Amino acid sequence: MSDTNSPTQTPAWARLTELAATARDMNLREQFEADPGRAERYTVTAAGLTADLSKNLINDEILDALIALGEETGVAERYQAMVAGEVINTTEGRAVLHTALRRPATDSLMIEGDDVVADVHEVLGRMAAVAERIRSGEWTGATGSRIRHVVNVGIGGSDLGPLMAYRALAHYRESIECHFVSNVDPTHMVETLKKLDPAETLFIVASKTFTTQETLANASSAKAWILDGLADADASEAVAKHFIALSTNADGVGEFGIDTANMFGFWDWVGGRYSVDSAIGMSVMIAIGADEFGEFLAGFNDIDTHMGSAPLRENLPAMLGLLGIWYRNFLGFPSHAVLPYSQYLERFPAYLQQLDMESNGKSVHLDGSPVDHETGPIIWGEPGTNGQHAFYQLIHQGTTVIPADLIGVINPAQDVGGQHDLLIANLFAQAEALAFGKTGEEVAAQGASEGLISHRSFAGSRPTNMILADELTPRVLGQLVALYEHKVFTQGTVWGVNSFDQWGVELGKELARGIVPELTSDDELDHDSSTNALIRHYRATRRR
Numbered sequence: 001m002s003d004t005n006s007p008t009q010t011p012a013w014a015r016l017t018e019l020a021a022t023a024r025d026m027n028l029r030e031q032f033e034a035d036p037g038r039a040e041r042y043t044v045t046a047a048g049l050t051a052d053l054s055k056n057l058i059n060d061e062i063l064d065a066l067i068a069l070g071e072e073t074g075v076a077e078r079y080q081a082m083v084a085g086e087v088i089n090t091t092e093g094r095a096v097l098h099t100a101l102r103r104p105a106t107d108s109l110m111i112e113g114d115d116v117v118a119d120v121h122e123v124l125g126r127m128a129a130v131a132e133r134i135r136s137g138e139w140t141g142a143t144g145s146r147i148r149h150v151v152n153v154g155i156g157g158s159d160l161g162p163l164m165a166y167r168a169l170a171h172y173r174e175s176i177e178c179h180f181v182s183n184v185d186p187t188h189m190v191e192t193l194k195k196l197d198p199a200e201t202l203f204i205v206a207s208k209t210f211t212t213q214e215t216l217a218n219a220s221s222a223k224a225w226i227l228d229g230l231a232d233a234d235a236s237e238a239v240a241k242h243f244i245a246l247s248t249n250a251d252g253v254g255e256f257g258i259d260t261a262n263m264f265g266f267w268d269w270v271g272g273r274y275s276v277d278s279a280i281g282m283s284v285m286i287a288i289g290a291d292e293f294g295e296f297l298a299g300f301n302d303i304d305t306h307m308g309s310a311p312l313r314e315n316l317p318a319m320l321g322l323l324g325i326w327y328r329n330f331l332g333f334p335s336h337a338v339l340p341y342s343q344y345l346e347r348f349p350a351y352l353q354q355l356d357m358e359s360n361g362k363s364v365h366l367d368g369s370p371v372d373h374e375t376g377p378i379i380w381g382e383p384g385t386n387g388q389h390a391f392y393q394l395i396h397q398g399t400t401v402i403p404a405d406l407i408g409v410i411n412p413a414q415d416v417g418g419q420h421d422l423l424i425a426n427l428f429a430q431a432e433a434l435a436f437g438k439t440g441e442e443v444a445a446q447g448a449s450e451g452l453i454s455h456r457s458f459a460g461s462r463p464t465n466m467i468l469a470d471e472l473t474p475r476v477l478g479q480l481v482a483l484y485e486h487k488v489f490t491q492g493t494v495w496g497v498n499s500f501d502q503w504g505v506e507l508g509k510e511l512a513r514g515i516v517p518e519l520t521s522d523d524e525l526d527h528d529s530s531t532n533a534l535i536r537h538y539r540a541t542r543r544r
Helices: 011-023 028-034 060-072 075-083 098-102 116-136 157-168 186-193 213-229 235-242 250-256 279-288 290-309 316-330 348-360 392-397 419-436 440-445 474-495 503-518 529-541
Strands: 043-046 049-052 149-153 177-181 201-206 243-246 335-341 378-380 404-409 464-469
Touching: 011 060, 011 316, 028 419, 043 290, 043 316, 049 316, 049 474, 060 075, 060 316, 060 474, 075 098, 075 290, 075 474, 098 116, 098 290, 098 474, 116 279, 116 290, 149 157, 149 213, 149 279, 157 177, 157 201, 157 279, 157 348, 157 474, 177 186, 177 279, 186 213, 201 213, 201 235, 201 279, 213 235, 213 243, 213 503, 235 243, 243 250, 243 279, 279 290, 290 316, 290 474, 316 335, 316 474, 335 348, 335 419, 348 378, 348 474, 392 419, 404 419, 419 464, 464 474, 503 529
Parallel strands: 149 177, 149 201, 201 243, 335 378, 335 404, 404 464
Antiparallel strands: 043 049, 049 464
């Protein structure tokens, strides 16, 4: 890559620009008719995942150029640098080692004289011991009651990851029910606690620095609820027995009243959106048990190994990343839908929104120079078949082409009356309909009146990736998450941006800290006229 970190200076980028001129008019019907072996040639496997990439707007020439782009921008080399612990998060001066969170205990990775794999497994061991005490009933609350409800208090990666995994692995959960509070809107906490008994409730406060505004506000509300509900118990004992911390700030945790023996840390080389497989996953471990959580970690490691060893053309995360670049940068498609045909994966698209958009929503290269190309797409989606009755109309017949990942599970944990076959039939049918559409001639042949032919025709050639898992186990869920982590990594590497900082979320927080006291004072305001007017309106209207 050039000194400006821009991929636009590579030969592959120039070649892809040429190819894009005709690819916009590619007809997938014609591609399949001309190449009967297309599906087999464009199917890629990784661990327990199989992906049919044949319904993309690509041919061998385009694919070769995309692979060349990955090679010319150093995707494989940068991945090796990442897993080795090199400082690739240059704006914060940090290594990026979420892959170390799921390496087996038999591995070793020395960073500045410290074996980080050993450190990870020391924390996992302590987590497992506490999780087992909670699950078995040995851990009791201040009144001696068994813990039956766990409330995870966090935000961003400290909420989206464990919430997604908890729901995805519902089939593996046992007696303890977990709840998740993230929004600083007090409604979230109040509505969550309405049906809970303080004597049977344990809070997990997830904040690396123990300074996150929203999380500490919610944690303070939770503390007040516990102390009020257990008024007959010793206050310090009530907090110690009903709170766990996921943090590295022992002083802050201790001041809050949480026993630091029940504080589980992680490291500055773990970004929040990459942390579900760290101590942040404590609620998941409590729900499914340490052994199944170990399987979850093993699934991540499966894909880490695949990403580090498979050549680009057989490398599923890299291929998904390169296809996304093809659509974002060369065909001009601004968004990407993730459509899981599994109710268990209902929060997976929301999880991926943060993973992708916080990582690659960047407008400068690693050297600080402005990017001269598009970066992260808008990520969105909902489970099928619900989405079919909501927004698929736009995907099929709208004016904007929206590439989509369709995710299916072949062997379900639940099936009633053959409904799973109906679900999968819809999954396959949507991919077929999006790819091949329906011509005016076909519509007319079915007896439609001339005035309805255009309304009932489908252009087709709408690209999809079909990703299939044999079943949705903890291990497969880990594979799915790592698949997208490394897709995002691939794209960030090609674009030459830092996928591991998030300065864009800081400005609003900084301004909010200044506005909070102004909402309840009569002090003069020095914001812009709009913000000043809004604050004055709030002051005049707020009932206290």
